[in-house]
Amino acid sequence: MSAASVAVPLPPNEAAPVVRVRRVSLEREGQEVLRDVDLSVERGEILGIVGPNGGGKTSLLRLVLGLERPTAGEVELFGVPVSRFREWRRIAYIPQHATAFDPHFPAIVREVVLLGRVARRGALHWLGAEDREAARRAIELCGLSGLEGRRVGALSGGEKQRVFIAKAIAARPDLLVMDEPTAGVDPESERRFYDLLSELRAELGLTVILVSHDLGVVSARVDRVACLNRTLVYHGPAAALEDKDLLGRLYGAGRVVIAHGADEPPVHGH
Amino acid sequence: MADLVTLFQYGFMQRALLAGLLISVVCGLLGVFVVLRRTAPLGDALAHVSFGGVALGIAFGFLPLYVAIVVAVAGGIAMRLLQERRLYGELSLMIVQAAGLAGGIVLVSLVGGLNVDILSFLFAPILTVAWSDVTLIVGLLAVTVAVLAVFYKEFFLVTFDPEGARVSGLPVRALDLGFTVLTAVTVVLAMRVVGILLVSALIVVPAATALQLRLGLRGTLVAAVAIASLCVAAGLVLSVFLNAASGGMIVLVSIAALLASMATAGASTRAVSRGPRSSQPRA
Ligand SMILES: Nc1ncnc2c1ncn2[C@@H]1O[C@H](COP(=O)(O)OP(=O)(O)O)[C@@H](O)[C@H]1O
Numbered sequence: 001m002s003a004a005s006v007a008v009p010l011p012p013n014e015a016a017p018v019v020r021v022r023r024v025s026l027e028r029e030g031q032e033v034l035r036d037v038d039l040s041v042e043r044g045e046i047l048g049i050v051g052p053n054g055g056g057k058t059s060l061l062r063l064v065l066g067l068e069r070p071t072a073g074e075v076e077l078f079g080v081p082v083s084r085f086r087e088w089r090r091i092a093y094i095p096q097h098a099t100a101f102d103p104h105f106p107a108i109v110r111e112v113v114l115l116g117r118v119a120r121r122g123a124l125h126w127l128g129a130e131d132r133e134a135a136r137r138a139i140e141l142c143g144l145s146g147l148e149g150r151r152v153g154a155l156s157g158g159e160k161q162r163v164f165i166a167k168a169i170a171a172r173p174d175l176l177v178m179d180e181p182t183a184g185v186d187p188e189s190e191r192r193f194y195d196l197l198s199e200l201r202a203e204l205g206l207t208v209i210l211v212s213h214d215l216g217v218v219s220a221r222v223d224r225v226a227c228l229n230r231t232l233v234y235h236g237p238a239a240a241l242e243d244k245d246l247l248g249r250l251y252g253a254g255r256v257v258i259a260h261g262a263d264e265p266p267v268h269g270h
Numbered sequence: 271m272a273d274l275v276t277l278f279q280y281g282f283m284q285r286a287l288l289a290g291l292l293i294s295v296v297c298g299l300l301g302v303f304v305v306l307r308r309t310a311p312l313g314d315a316l317a318h319v320s321f322g323g324v325a326l327g328i329a330f331g332f333l334p335l336y337v338a339i340v341v342a343v344a345g346g347i348a349m350r351l352l353q354e355r356r357l358y359g360e361l362s363l364m365i366v367q368a369a370g371l372a373g374g375i376v377l378v379s380l381v382g383g384l385n386v387d388i389l390s391f392l393f394a395p396i397l398t399v400a401w402s403d404v405t406l407i408v409g410l411l412a413v414t415v416a417v418l419a420v421f422y423k424e425f426f427l428v429t430f431d432p433e434g435a436r437v438s439g440l441p442v443r444a445l446d447l448g449f450t451v452l453t454a455v456t457v458v459l460a461m462r463v464v465g466i467l468l469v470s471a472l473i474v475v476p477a478a479t480a481l482q483l484r485l486g487l488r489g490t491l492v493a494a495v496a497i498a499s500l501c502v503a504a505g506l507v508l509s510v511f512l513n514a515a516s517g518g519m520i521v522l523v524s525i526a527a528l529l530a531s532m533a534t535a536g537a538s539t540r541a542v543s544r545g546p547r548s549s550q551p552r553a
């Protein structure tokens with residue numbers, strides 16, 4: 001398949017944001033995890049979600065992906081409420097700790113990347129030449145050529161991460177969701193990772209949501225950020241993260257924001 | 271050598287070898303997934319449940335193997351349902367397993383104690399395999415292998431990346447249930463080769479041996495089938511020559527193969543870890 005066929009024509013409801021989160025709250029076993037979160041992700045955007053550990057970043061992704069239901073509020077994907085959304089093959093998800101899977105798992109790079117095609121092909125259909133070609137191209141895009149026959153468990157952290165990205169983009173998704181993709185990866189691999197992300201966006205028109213706790217790097221490499229500490233402390237252009245005051249509110253004095261959340265409206269930079 | 275040739279002129283030996291090799295194919299294929307999904311305890315529990323089925327069949331004069339399959343499949347589904355009721359994983363296995371065993375023991379006592387039939391299912395029945403058994407085995411083998419082949423990519427994905435599989439819209443729950451049913455069928459088939467007590471070993475040990483070879487998934491599956499077949503054939507021949515229990519002999523041969531592969535893999539890992547890959551990553 002040529003690169004030109006990758007840019008899927010927009011069906012009517014495609015004018016809606018890729019993701020829209022409206023007044024979403026989540027409680028688990030009586031514990032408030034998220035409160036009143038509003039968020040949108042536009043087509044072709046790279047959104048970074050940052051915030052302290054336990055701030056609810058993973059939980060928010062799980063709500064967006066329909067793996068959990070919010071206690072209140074609603075989530076829309078491509079303009080469709082998540083409960084009625086059916087085109088899941090348009091979305092690829094790389095969970096937190098994905099690269100920390102069983103290192104003895106008997107799978108080679110080519111096999112794993114091909115797995116990205118499973119949902120697209122559907123049940124009762126064998127993976128064919130078209131799928132192998134998509135996988136080959138994903139491998140090439142992610143700079144894994146030459147490693148096709150290697151066992152994934154024997155690769156370095158940065159290489160493993162690129163295998164998971166290749167698997168994700170082999171499905172030709174419109175939205176790629178990644179939870180802490182650069183955790184435990186050395187700085188050089190991290191730099192390559194963000195370069196690859198920009199390339200993939202340019203090449204495939206991909207929309208990306210990524211979670212990170214590394215504020216410094218994220219603010220330099222994404223379009224917009226969402227700062228999450230149970231409530232949404234900030235949602236706007238990444239450049240604003242240079243603001244020391246905001247960082248203070250997000251991390252240091254985060255509890256104050258929550259305690260007085262009612263009378264201190266979250267900053268919405270636009 | 272001449273002895274070996276003579277041996278295979280006996281019908282019982284031909285049937286035993288044929289049945290054993292057929293069953294090794296299923297055990298090898300399914301075993302790899304059982305090990306990777308860490309569901310070996312499920313296989314063991316299902317084996318114990320199927321004892322209840324065998325007892326039921328013998329007590330009421332049905333074909334025990336058929337009844338065992340029905341009971342094992344029902345037991346597997348019951349375990350899944352209990353797990354979904356948030357009962358701790360091992361606990362749900364234990365409860366269903368206990369129900370099968372207890373039911374079996376009660377039935378056995380009601381029909382007048384352990385008879386030869388039941389003993390033969392507990393231990394080494396393969397040399398008593400009849401052609402009717404071989405037909406059943408061939409049928410179930412065809413179904414199991416076909417299901418594994420058709421859903422290979424789905425089973426691979428849910429095993430490798432369950433969360434990603436769920437997000438991409440795969441029916442993870444149905445696949446888990448399907449896998450449980452396949453395990454139940456395989457357990458009953460393997461029971462015919464090594465007996466109830468050693469079933470899970472025949473499923474898991476050749477797969478674990480194949481995993482030592484550090485191949486891709488496809489390669490590992492092929493290797494597991496080859497290793498299981500070799501172990502069953504070697505164990506069978508040895509058991510006849512030594513006049514020892516065939517089930518036990520097959521499992522001992524399998525374990526010897528596993529130990530040998532682990533020793534080889536261990537030696538090569540040590541050699542590799544002294545190589546350049548173990549050097550510290552750049553800061
Ligand atoms: N499966 C779970 N069950 C119950 N509580 C959970 C679960 N996962 C996370 N939590 C809790 O939810 C809160 C948010 O966690 P999480 O979304 O993982 O935060 P983050 O990804 O930002 O570190 C934390 O208080 C955490 O303890």
Ligand SMILES: [Mg+2]
Nearest residue numbers: 057058096179
């Ligand atoms: Mg997290």
